[in-house]
Amino acid sequence: MTDESEVAEVCRDLYPRLVGALGLFCGDIDKAEDLAQEALARLWARWTTTRRPDHPMAWCYQVGVNLARSAARRRTIEQRLLRRVVSEPRPVDSAETTIRAAAVNAAILELPIRQRQAVVARHYLGLSVQEAAVAMGCAPGTVTALTHQATARLRQSKLLADPDTYEEAEHGSS
Amino acid sequence: MAARDLEELLESAAPIPSAALDIAAVGQRARSRRRRLQGVRVAASLVVVGMLIGVAALVSTSGHRRTVVAGPPPTSRAIPIVVGLDVSVPIDLLDGTRINLGLPDSVGEGVTGATFANLALHGSVYAKAGENRGWRIDVVPGSIDMLVPGGEPLTVPSGSRSSAAIVDRPGHRLGFQFGSWALVASGDTLTPADIDSLLAGIALIETPDGFVEYRGSLPLWIIGSPDAALTGRSLDVSVFLRNCSSQSPQSLASGLTFERAAASDGSSVTVLCDPARRIEVQLRGATPLTDSELYQIRIDLAFVGPTLAAIQAGQHP
Numbered sequence: 506m507t508d509e510s511e512v513a514e515v516c517r518d519l520y521p522r523l524v525g526a527l528g529l530f531c532g533d534i535d536k537a538e539d540l541a542q543e544a545l546a547r548l549w550a551r552w553t554t555t556r557r558p559d560h561p562m563a564w565c566y567q568v569g570v571n572l573a574r575s576a577a578r579r580r581t582i583e584q585r586l587l588r589r590v591v592s593e594p595r596p597v598d599s600a601e602t603t604i605r606a607a608a609v610n611a612a613i614l615e616l617p618i619r620q621r622q623a624v625v626a627r628h629y630l631g632l633s634v635q636e637a638a639v640a641m642g643c644a645p646g647t648v649t650a651l652t653h654q655a656t657a658r659l660r661q662s663k664l665l666a667d668p669d670t671y672e673e674a675e676h677g678s679s
Numbered sequence: 680m681a682a683r684d685l686e687e688l689l690e691s692a693a694p695i696p697s698a699a700l701d702i703a704a705v706g707q708r709a710r711s712r713r714r715r716l717q718g719v720r721v722a723a724s725l726v727v728v729g730m731l732i733g734v735a736a737l738v739s740t741s742g743h744r745r746t747v748v749a750g751p752p753p754t755s756r757a758i759p760i761v762v763g764l765d766v767s768v769p770i771d772l773l774d775g776t777r778i779n780l781g782l783p784d785s786v787g788e789g790v791t792g793a794t795f796a797n798l799a800l801h802g803s804v805y806a807k808a809g810e811n812r813g814w815r816i817d818v819v820p821g822s823i824d825m826l827v828p829g830g831e832p833l834t835v836p837s838g839s840r841s842s843a844a845i846v847d848r849p850g851h852r853l854g855f856q857f858g859s860w861a862l863v864a865s866g867d868t869l870t871p872a873d874i875d876s877l878l879a880g881i882a883l884i885e886t887p888d889g890f891v892e893y894r895g896s897l898p899l900w901i902i903g904s905p906d907a908a909l910t911g912r913s914l915d916v917s918v919f920l921r922n923c924s925s926q927s928p929q930s931l932a933s934g935l936t937f938e939r940a941a942a943s944d945g946s947s948v949t950v951l952c953d954p955a956r957r958i959e960v961q962l963r964g965a966t967p968l969t970d971s972e973l974y975q976i977r978i979d980l981a982f983v984g985p986t987l988a989a990i991q992a993g994q995h996p
Contacts, residue, residue, distance in 0.1 A: 513702045520700040525693030534694040541696075542705055549709035551966050556785060558969060568967060575941045609692035618927075628682060629689040639970045642929050642937065656685060 512552040516545045519562055522630065527569045529625045532614045536573070544568040563632055563640035570622055612662045616655050623651035624659075715945060716965045723910075727796075734825045756889050757794050758909070765975065766791060770918055771890035772906045773802045773818065773883075774899055774984030778918060780960060781977035789914025789964060795820045795859075795889055797910045802986075804864065804881060804897040805996045806873070814853075814866035814873075815902050818883065818891060823854035823861045830854060833878065840882040840894070846874060857883040860891045898996035899986055905961075919959040920987050923952035933977060939967055953978050957990050 520541060527544075528537035544565040551557070558564035613621060619641070626637040627648070638645040761767040766787020768780040782790075798820070805813040819826070823845050830845035830852070843856040851869040855862040864877055880897035893899045905917035928936035928950070936952045947967040951960045960978055962968065968976075989995070 509706065513706065516705055517700055517702060521696055524696045528694035529689060529692060534697070537694060538696055542700070542708065545700070545705050546708035546712060547966060549705060550713050553709075554713065559971075564969065567970075571939045571967065572941055609688055613689075613692065624685070625689065628685045629693060642931070642970045642973055644932065659685065659688075 508553045512549050515552075515561055516549065519548075519565055520545065522562065523565050523569065526566055526625050526630050527573065529610070529613055529629055530570060530621055531573045532610050537569075540569040540572050541565070543572055560632075560636050560639070562630060563626070563636050566626060566630060567640045567642075574618070612659060616658060620651050620655035620658070623648050624655035627652050712945060713965075719944065720912075730825070734822065757792065758798065759888055760787075760791055760793065762787070762791060768909070768916065769888070769890075769981075770798075770907050770909065770916070771886065771888065771892065772918065772920065772984060772987075773800050773816075773891070773893040774986035775892045775982060776920070776984035776987045777981040778958065778960075779979040779981055780916065780918075781975070781979065783972050783975040786914060786962070786964070786968060786972050786976070790909060790911030790916060793909060793911050799905075799908045800891065801902055801904050801906060801908070802893070803900045803902040804877070804895065805900060806876065806897070808898050808996050813897075813900070814864040814869075814877065816862055816864050816881070818860055818862045820859055821861045823856050823863070826861050826863050827852055827854035833874070836878055839878065840884065841878075844878060853877055855881060855883075857891065858885045860885065900996050901986065901990070913964060915961075915963040917961040917963070919961070920957060920990050921959060922957060923950070923954050923959050925950050925952060928952060931974060931976075933974075935976070935978060937973055949973070951976060951978065953980075956980055957987065 523541040523544065524534070524537050527540045528534050531537055531540070547568055548558070548561060548565055613624075616624065622641060623637060626632045626640060627634070632640065634645045634648050637648045641648060759769055761769075762784075766782045766784060768782060768787065768790055770778045770780060772778070800818040802816050802818075803813050804816055805811075823830075823843065827845045827847050830847045833844040833846055835841050835844050841855040841857055845854045846852070846869070847854075848869065850865070851867065852863055852865045853869060853874060855864075860883060862881065862883060864881065866873075876897070881895040882893070883891050884894050885891050901920050906920050907916075907918040909916040923936060925936060925938040928938045930936050934953070934955070936954060938950045940948045940950065942948050942963065946963050946965060949962045949968050951962070951973075952958070956978075958978055958980065983991070
C-alpha cells in the first residue's frame, strides 16, 4: 500500500469521529467539518513527508482545536462558511433531536475551553488519560482534574443531570 | 453522572458529517499546502541570490572600490550548532546574552547547517540614559555598501572599532562596518549632532564563536522585533527578551510555557516562554510541533547580558 492510499484510508476512518469531537468542542457543525478537513490535510502532508504521529486521532484533534482557537483561522472559516450557507442548505433533523442536541451542546460550550477539550477527548474520542495528556500538552493529572471538573459542572446542570425530565418538559410544553 | 451516561450524552449531541469525506479534496489541500510552503522557501532563496547578484554587480561597476569586509566571507561560516543527543543551537544576542536552545533532532534538523548569513540581530540605542529618544539598530553579516547603497561615506573617528561608515541623510539611516558585520542605525531624526553621537557611541566586537556583541557607550535596549532571528531550512527561530506575549499559555514540566498558533501564511508558530527569566522563543515551521517534541525543548541561559539583567530587574534606560 502506498503512503497516499494508506493516509487516505486513515483520513476516511478518522473523519466522522473527528467532526463529532470538533463539533462538540466548537458547537458548529460546518466549522467542525472545515476544521477536520484542514487537520486531515495537515496529517496527510506530514504523513507523506516527515514523521507520522503516534496517535493520529489525538494529533488531528489537537490541530483542530488549535485552529479553532486561532482568530485568523476563524475569520477564514467564517468566510467559507458564509459561502457554504448560501450554496448548500443542510437537511434539518427532527425537532426533538435538534432541541436535545442543542441543549447538550449549549451546556458543553459553557465549560471552560480546557475542560471542554479534556472531556471530549476522554469521553467522546475515548482517549486514555495518557493520550489526552500528550495531545493537550499537559500532565496526566491535569487531564484527570479537568475531566473531573467538567463532569462536576455538567452534573450541576439540571438539563444534563436528568435528560428524561427535560424531554418530558419540552414535549409537554410543545 | 456515570462515565457511561456522559459518553452517551456526548454521542447524542455530537454532529455527524453532512457527507462522506471528499478524500481527493483533502489530498489536493495537502499537496497545495506543501507546494505553497515550498514556494515560500524558493522565493526566499531567489531573493537571497538576487541580492548577492546585485552586490556583485555593484562592486564590479563601482568606480572607487573600497574593501570594507574583513575576515572570511560571512555567508561561509557556520553557526556552531552542536548535534548530539539533541540539537543545541547557540544564539548570542547583542548585549552578550547567550541562549542555548535545545531542540529534538526532528525539529533541530530544520536549522542545522545554518550560517551567520541566516542570522539577524536587532535592538535599539538611546541617545542618552533617561532620555526617551533613540534609534533602531539592525545587525547582519555583510557589507554596508549593500545595506546603505548610494550613501555618503563618512570619516570614522580615530579610536572607533568601525572600519567604515555611510550615511543616508534623507532616509535617516547610518551604516557601520564592523569586520564582517554591518550595522544600520535608523530613526525618525538623524541630525549632524546625532551622527557624531552615533559615530562615537556605537561599537561592536566579533566574538571568537563568530557572533557579535555590542560594546558602545550609548545605552542598548530592546525593540519591538526579535532580538535575534535565525532563518533555517525548514524552521525559523526568533528570540525576544521580554515578558511572554502568549494569551493563554500552557505549562510544560520544564517550567516553560507554550502556545501554538497558525500564522496567516499557513505556517505553524509555537511560542515558548521562560517567564522567570523573561525569554520568549518563537519557532515557526510548516507543521505544528508534536507534544513529545515540545516536552524535549529546553532553553538554557549560558550568560546574562546587561540588557537582559536590566529587564529582569524591571529597569529601563
